[in-house]
Amino acid sequence: MRALVWTAVGRMEIKDVPKPIPQPGWVVMRVKYTGVCGSDIGGFLGKNELRRPPLIMGHEFTGIVEEAGPGVPKEYIGRLFTVNPIIGCGHCRYCRSGLKNLCVMRKIIGIDYPGAYAEYVAVPVDNLYPVSDPVKGALAEPLATSLRAVRLSGVSLGDSVLVIGAGPVGSLAIKLLNIGGIKDITAIDINANRLEWARRWGASKTLSTTGEEALKTIRELYPEGFDAVIDAVGSTDTRRLAINTVRRGGRVVFVGLHDNETSIPGNLIVRGEIEIKGSFSYTDEDFRRAVNIIESGLLDPREGWVDIRPLEKGQETFTELAGTETKYVKIMLTPGE
Ligand SMILES: [Zn+2]
Ligand SMILES: [Zn+2]
Structure with a gap:
């Protein structure tokens, strides 16, 4: 063959x-x-x-x-x-x-x-x-990966969410958040085409900057920080950005795997009681739900x-x-x- x-x-x-x-x-x-x-x-x-x-x-x-x-x-x-x-x-x-x-x-x-x-x-x-x-x-498979990250973020109606990276995992996470009734969604990516899809799928704000510049813009828009941040990239830059932009007591989900080792602001996590959760692939239950969403025509x-x-x-x-x-x-x- x-x-x-x-x-x-x-x-x-x-x-x-x-x-x-x-x-x-x-x-x-x-x-x-x-x-x-x-x-x-x-x-x-x-x-x-x-x-x-x-x-x-x-x-x-x-x-x-x-x-x-x-x-x-x-x-x-x-x-x-x-x-x-x-x-x-x-x-x-x-x-x-x-x-x-x-x-x-x-x-x-x-x-x-x-x-x-x-x-x-x-x-x-x-x-x-x-x-x-x-x-x-x-x-179904990429959707299940996004679905697990969204479930582990623990978001509920009225929350603000930042999704870093609008590749398949990030974009599908935005789509799922939107289906789930979350309307305050910010997406970050350096690819303008993908940000366009992020907007169509429910991102209310999009940013094409990274690092310090992105942090400055977000601090102006969300002085308290986001209720939840999903990092679908996994670089030093994006993991730091996630921790720096989540609110005190908020939750960060790491699903991207770009860099094996990254340095993160540890004291900020302690003083802000920030929760950090890894999300890896999906369980059978996530996969079943993803298939169900696809079969529903969403x-x-x-x-x-x-x-x-x-x-x-x-x-x-x-x-x-x-x-x-x-x-x-x-x-x-x-x-x-
Ligand atoms: Zn895959
Ligand atoms: Zn086993």
């Missing part, structure tokens, strides 16, 4: 690789659409310690089940599904309490197993979620924020997304429509 393989830092190549064979409890799907994730871009650039080449990445996808492994009912064959790509061990304290995103033994399709930038992908049947639209369904990719390209455009797509100019919130690759 054809697959887009990440062969070295900065290099994506179309290769002919063996088609997967379904193991017991697994299925093989014919891939429809696979979203390109910021974490894949981090891998491509050699900045993600979990990913090692050669690797078929791709963990945001839909496909049609074509083969069922031993123990899987044949009824699955021919149906369209999206996939939760996280596979927990099933036995540890985290898996047992519904937090398989924290499982130490967890494996991820597209990182530990071959992913969906290919004609076919193998996945456990337990990770399938039926969907009605192959493009919308491929948005996201419309036909608005023009999703671009669909053939797998063969992998190299140029990854290069485009590694820059700051892209016009799209999400780009998807397909092995053939």
